[in-house]
Amino acid sequence: MKNKQKQVQLRDVQDVIDIIGGRWRGAILASLCDKEKRFNELKRDLGSITPRTLTKELKYLEMNKLVCREVEASSAVSVLYSLTKHGKSLEPLIGQIVAWGQKHRKIVLD
Protein backbone atom coordinates (compact mmCIF):
# COMPACT_ATOMS: atom_id res chain seq x y z
CA MET A 1 0.00 0.00 0.00
CA LYS A 2 1.45 3.35 -1.09
CA ASN A 3 2.43 5.73 1.76
CA LYS A 4 -0.16 8.36 0.68
CA GLN A 5 -2.93 5.73 0.78
CA LYS A 6 -1.65 4.52 4.16
CA GLN A 7 -1.73 8.04 5.59
CA VAL A 8 -5.37 8.53 4.47
CA GLN A 9 -6.25 5.23 6.18
CA LEU A 10 -4.50 6.21 9.40
CA ARG A 11 -6.26 9.57 9.36
CA ASP A 12 -9.60 7.73 9.12
CA VAL A 13 -8.63 5.73 12.23
CA GLN A 14 -7.75 8.95 14.05
CA ASP A 15 -11.02 10.64 12.98
CA VAL A 16 -13.19 7.74 14.17
CA ILE A 17 -11.36 7.45 17.47
CA ASP A 18 -11.78 11.18 17.90
CA ILE A 19 -15.56 10.81 17.38
CA ILE A 20 -16.08 7.83 19.67
CA GLY A 21 -13.16 8.72 21.92
CA GLY A 22 -12.70 10.76 25.03
CA ARG A 23 -13.86 9.31 28.29
CA TRP A 24 -17.62 9.27 27.58
CA ARG A 25 -18.64 9.30 23.92
CA GLY A 26 -18.15 5.59 23.25
CA ALA A 27 -20.01 4.73 26.44
CA ILE A 28 -22.92 7.09 25.56
CA LEU A 29 -23.22 5.46 22.12
CA ALA A 30 -23.03 1.98 23.67
CA SER A 31 -25.77 2.92 26.14
CA LEU A 32 -28.02 4.14 23.31
CA CYS A 33 -27.42 0.89 21.38
CA ASP A 34 -29.99 -0.71 23.75
CA LYS A 35 -32.79 1.76 23.12
CA GLU A 36 -33.66 5.46 23.09
CA LYS A 37 -33.19 7.01 26.51
CA ARG A 38 -33.98 10.08 28.57
CA PHE A 39 -31.20 12.23 29.97
CA ASN A 40 -31.46 10.76 33.47
CA GLU A 41 -31.52 7.18 32.14
CA LEU A 42 -28.26 7.89 30.31
CA LYS A 43 -26.83 9.52 33.41
CA ARG A 44 -27.71 6.45 35.51
CA ASP A 45 -26.04 4.11 32.98
CA LEU A 46 -22.89 6.21 32.91
CA GLY A 47 -22.52 6.55 36.67
CA SER A 48 -20.07 9.33 37.47
CA ILE A 49 -20.66 11.68 34.49
CA THR A 50 -21.76 15.25 35.35
CA PRO A 51 -24.94 16.68 33.75
CA ARG A 52 -22.83 19.42 32.16
CA THR A 53 -20.44 16.91 30.52
CA LEU A 54 -23.31 14.68 29.38
CA THR A 55 -25.04 17.69 27.77
CA LYS A 56 -21.80 18.74 26.02
CA GLU A 57 -21.05 15.22 24.70
CA LEU A 58 -24.64 14.69 23.49
CA LYS A 59 -24.40 17.98 21.53
CA TYR A 60 -21.10 16.81 19.99
CA LEU A 61 -22.67 13.48 18.94
CA GLU A 62 -25.70 15.32 17.51
CA MET A 63 -23.37 17.60 15.49
CA ASN A 64 -21.68 14.48 14.08
CA LYS A 65 -25.10 13.12 13.01
CA LEU A 66 -24.85 10.11 15.36
CA VAL A 67 -27.47 11.05 17.97
CA CYS A 68 -30.94 12.52 17.56
CA ARG A 69 -32.61 14.65 20.22
CA GLU A 70 -36.45 14.65 20.29
CA VAL A 71 -38.69 16.75 22.50
CA GLU A 72 -41.76 14.69 23.45
CA ALA A 73 -45.14 16.45 23.13
CA SER A 74 -46.47 15.52 26.58
CA SER A 75 -47.48 17.49 29.66
CA ALA A 76 -44.01 17.87 31.14
CA VAL A 77 -41.19 18.71 28.70
CA SER A 78 -39.38 15.43 28.15
CA VAL A 79 -36.44 14.85 25.80
CA LEU A 80 -35.52 11.52 24.26
CA TYR A 81 -32.10 10.70 22.86
CA SER A 82 -31.62 7.98 20.25
CA LEU A 83 -29.11 6.85 17.65
CA THR A 84 -29.65 8.15 14.13
CA LYS A 85 -29.48 5.72 11.21
CA HIS A 86 -25.83 6.67 10.83
CA GLY A 87 -25.31 6.24 14.60
CA LYS A 88 -26.84 2.76 14.42
CA SER A 89 -24.21 1.80 11.80
CA LEU A 90 -21.71 2.00 14.70
CA GLU A 91 -23.43 -0.83 16.59
CA PRO A 92 -21.32 -3.70 15.14
CA LEU A 93 -18.15 -1.74 15.88
CA ILE A 94 -19.25 -1.01 19.47
CA GLY A 95 -20.21 -4.68 19.89
CA GLN A 96 -16.69 -5.68 18.81
CA ILE A 97 -15.18 -3.09 21.18
CA VAL A 98 -17.13 -4.61 24.10
CA ALA A 99 -16.12 -8.18 23.15
CA TRP A 100 -12.47 -7.23 22.72
CA GLY A 101 -12.53 -5.29 26.00
CA GLN A 102 -13.68 -8.38 27.91
CA LYS A 103 -10.89 -10.47 26.33
CA HIS A 104 -8.31 -7.77 26.99
CA ARG A 105 -9.28 -7.50 30.66
CA LYS A 106 -8.57 -11.23 31.15
CA ILE A 107 -5.19 -11.01 29.36
CA VAL A 108 -4.01 -7.88 31.20
CA LEU A 109 -5.20 -9.13 34.60
CA ASP A 110 -3.53 -12.58 34.23
Add this chain to the structure above:
Amino acid sequence: MKNKQKQVQLRDVQDVIDIIGGRWRGAILASLCDKEKRFNELKRDLGSITPRTLTKELKYLEMNKLVCREVEASSAVSVLYSLTKHGKSLEPLIGQIVAWGQKHRKIVLD
Protein backbone atom coordinates in the same frame (compact mmCIF):
# COMPACT_ATOMS: atom_id res chain seq x y z
CA MET B 1 -29.90 -5.90 30.74
CA LYS B 2 -29.52 -5.07 34.44
CA ASN B 3 -27.93 -1.68 35.22
CA LYS B 4 -24.88 -3.29 36.93
CA GLN B 5 -24.24 -5.43 33.84
CA LYS B 6 -24.69 -2.39 31.62
CA GLN B 7 -22.16 -0.39 33.65
CA VAL B 8 -19.55 -3.19 33.32
CA GLN B 9 -20.14 -3.20 29.55
CA LEU B 10 -19.78 0.58 29.30
CA ARG B 11 -16.59 0.44 31.35
CA ASP B 12 -15.21 -2.10 28.85
CA VAL B 13 -15.96 0.36 26.03
CA GLN B 14 -14.16 3.12 27.96
CA ASP B 15 -11.15 0.89 28.68
CA VAL B 16 -10.75 -0.15 25.04
CA ILE B 17 -11.12 3.40 23.76
CA ASP B 18 -8.55 4.47 26.33
CA ILE B 19 -6.11 1.85 24.98
CA ILE B 20 -6.60 2.57 21.27
CA GLY B 21 -7.49 6.22 21.86
CA GLY B 22 -5.60 9.45 22.06
CA ARG B 23 -4.38 11.00 18.84
CA TRP B 24 -1.85 8.33 17.87
CA ARG B 25 -2.34 4.88 19.41
CA GLY B 26 -5.04 3.66 16.99
CA ALA B 27 -3.01 4.91 14.04
CA ILE B 28 0.18 3.19 15.32
CA LEU B 29 -1.70 -0.10 15.69
CA ALA B 30 -3.25 0.32 12.23
CA SER B 31 0.20 0.98 10.75
CA LEU B 32 1.57 -2.20 12.36
CA CYS B 33 -1.38 -4.22 10.98
CA ASP B 34 0.49 -4.20 7.62
CA LYS B 35 3.77 -5.61 8.87
CA GLU B 36 6.47 -5.18 11.51
CA LYS B 37 8.19 -1.85 11.17
CA ARG B 38 11.25 0.13 12.27
CA PHE B 39 10.85 3.35 14.23
CA ASN B 40 11.42 5.57 11.19
CA GLU B 41 8.99 3.58 9.03
CA LEU B 42 6.32 4.14 11.67
CA LYS B 43 7.25 7.80 11.88
CA ARG B 44 6.91 8.17 8.07
CA ASP B 45 3.47 6.52 8.11
CA LEU B 46 2.26 8.77 10.90
CA GLY B 47 3.47 12.02 9.38
CA SER B 48 3.48 14.73 12.02
CA ILE B 49 4.18 12.68 15.18
CA THR B 50 7.32 13.65 17.16
CA PRO B 51 9.95 11.00 17.99
CA ARG B 52 9.36 11.62 21.69
CA THR B 53 5.58 11.02 21.40
CA LEU B 54 6.08 7.93 19.22
CA THR B 55 8.50 6.50 21.79
CA LYS B 56 6.05 7.19 24.63
CA GLU B 57 3.05 5.67 22.82
CA LEU B 58 5.01 2.57 21.76
CA LYS B 59 6.01 2.02 25.41
CA TYR B 60 2.34 2.34 26.43
CA LEU B 61 1.27 -0.23 23.80
CA GLU B 62 4.07 -2.57 24.91
CA MET B 63 2.91 -2.26 28.53
CA ASN B 64 -0.62 -3.23 27.39
CA LYS B 65 0.81 -6.35 25.66
CA LEU B 66 -0.25 -5.13 22.20
CA VAL B 67 3.16 -4.31 20.69
CA CYS B 68 6.44 -6.20 20.83
CA ARG B 69 9.84 -4.49 20.58
CA GLU B 70 12.72 -6.58 19.19
CA VAL B 71 16.35 -5.56 18.94
CA GLU B 72 17.84 -7.06 15.78
CA ALA B 73 21.25 -8.76 16.16
CA SER B 74 22.96 -7.05 13.23
CA SER B 75 25.90 -4.69 12.88
CA ALA B 76 24.02 -1.47 13.59
CA VAL B 77 21.51 -1.56 16.47
CA SER B 78 18.12 -1.85 14.80
CA VAL B 79 14.78 -2.18 16.56
CA LEU B 80 11.68 -3.75 15.04
CA TYR B 81 8.15 -3.15 16.31
CA SER B 82 5.36 -5.63 15.66
CA LEU B 83 1.92 -6.56 16.97
CA THR B 84 1.84 -9.29 19.61
CA LYS B 85 -0.68 -12.12 19.22
CA HIS B 86 -3.02 -10.12 21.44
CA GLY B 87 -2.34 -6.99 19.38
CA LYS B 88 -3.21 -8.88 16.18
CA SER B 89 -6.62 -9.72 17.69
CA LEU B 90 -7.37 -5.98 17.25
CA GLU B 91 -7.01 -6.19 13.46
CA PRO B 92 -10.71 -6.90 12.68
CA LEU B 93 -11.73 -4.02 14.96
CA ILE B 94 -9.25 -1.63 13.33
CA GLY B 95 -10.43 -2.79 9.90
CA GLN B 96 -14.02 -1.92 10.89
CA ILE B 97 -12.87 1.45 12.23
CA VAL B 98 -11.22 2.28 8.88
CA ALA B 99 -14.31 1.17 6.92
CA TRP B 100 -16.67 3.12 9.16
CA GLY B 101 -14.40 6.16 8.99
CA GLN B 102 -14.58 6.23 5.20
CA LYS B 103 -18.40 6.01 5.31
CA HIS B 104 -18.59 8.67 8.03
CA ARG B 105 -16.42 11.09 6.03
CA LYS B 106 -18.88 10.91 3.10
CA ILE B 107 -21.91 11.46 5.36
CA VAL B 108 -20.41 14.38 7.31
CA LEU B 109 -19.00 16.05 4.17
CA ASP B 110 -22.33 15.82 2.23
